[in-house]
Amino acid sequence: MHVSADRTVCVGAGLCALTAPEVFDQDDDGLVTVLTPDPAAALHRGARQA
Known part of the structure; x- marks a missing residue:
C-alpha cells in the first residue's frame, strides 16, 4: 500500500x-x-479508513 494526500482538497x-x-x-x-x-x-486498515 502507498498512501498519499491531496492537500488541495483537504478541509483540515x-x-x-x-x-x-x-x-x-x-x-x-x-x-x-x-x-x-x-x-x-x-496499519493498512486505519489508513484505508482514514
Missing part, C-alpha cells in the same frame, strides 16, 4: 490524523501531511 478536519495517527498528521495550517507513505501491513 483532522479525521485522518485521529483515525490513523501513525500515518497522518496536520501541519501548522491544519492541512494533512503523510508521515508514513508506505505503512506496515498492521
Whole structure:
C-alpha cells in the first residue's frame, strides 16, 4: 500500500490524523501531511479508513 494526500482538497478536519495517527498528521495550517507513505501491513486498515 502507498498512501498519499491531496492537500488541495483537504478541509483540515483532522479525521485522518485521529483515525490513523501513525500515518497522518496536520501541519501548522491544519492541512494533512503523510508521515508514513508506505505503512506496515498492521496499519493498512486505519489508513484505508482514514
